[in-house]
Amino acid sequence: MNTTTENSPDRENAWQNAVTLSPADVTAIVIGRNEGERLIRCLRSLLPQVGQVIYVDSGSTDGSAIRATELGAQVVQLDMSGPFTAARARNAGLARLTEAEFVQFVDGDCEVEPGWIATALTALAGDSQLAVVAGRRRERHPEASIYNRLCDAEWNTPVGPARAVGGDLLARRAALESVGGYDPGLIAGEEPEMCLRLARAGWSIRRLDAPMTLHDAAMTRLGQWSRRTRRAGHAFAEVSWRHRTGPEGFWQRETRRALIWAVALPLAILLGLLVTPWTGALLLAYPLQVARMALRDPDPKDRWPRAFYTMLGKFPEARGVLEFHLRRLLGRRSELIEYK
Known part of the structure; x- marks a missing residue:
């Protein structure tokens, strides 16, 4: 039975830690390629909530890197001489971190909900073994197609301890470094694979009951859904x-x-x-x-x-x-x- 009371030292310390954390403790790493206005929306949602934004661009031809710089993000151009993977892009962002204790990863087609960073920081501050938290990712336009609604349902995972989460997550930097970050050789499924290594190292992962991001799948055709599902099979x-x-x-x-x-x-x-x-x-x-x-x-x-x-x-x-x-x-x- 849980005997923790409202005035217990553990709860009081957790509250004090949460209070002392600030946006400066978080660096956001955004990855993308030719996301256009979706990227701009993503960066604007993050800048007021974090201390720094790093945008890793993977060969965009739509001026994404220039626009990200204009908004105040630090831009990293991924070396495209090697095979591209999202894991490589995320690791490239990690390599540019300086003093941030926490890292928010976001895909460039997502908008971060107001208040998410503060909610996630509070959870991490209250549990020193908690490595990764994620909230509810929602589809921006579920009415556009059944395929968008299938994505929205897929992301509605149970709240509480989790085996793995997806691409949008807030992580403890020390935990990521302890397992070597993402596996750059994976073309898909790199987030759950990293979560598996974190769990083996003694860290925990949790899904919070809080809105986290809005995602723009822009998936209106059967062929798009089929390719996405094929990629999932490859990851499995x-x-x-x-x-x-x-x-x-x-x-x-x-x-x-x-x-x-x-x-x-x-x-x-x-x-x-x-x-x-x-x-x-x-x-x-x-x-x-x-x-x-x-x-x-x-x-x-x-x-x-x-x-x-x-x-x-x-x-x-x-x-x-x-x-x-x-x-x-x-x-x-x-x-x-x-x-x-």
């Missing part, structure tokens, strides 16, 4: 392979599900049809699984489309899994998968 496969001997079984279930539904079951049906036409009845597994997921979804809004696209998404996910392992066996480097 690569991260689970790298940590395949770990006790966590990190992303192994997600990888298996994609292969079962999009590779193993279709192959079983095709081979079975050579023996008996009754094997075609196995196709009913797909609508039955869609119905099962929809009926178990506690949010009635879009529950059937969410279930349908979750099942449909196993196919591009499986493609991403197979692409990773094929390239791995051939000794080839994975290429970036972009949906914008």
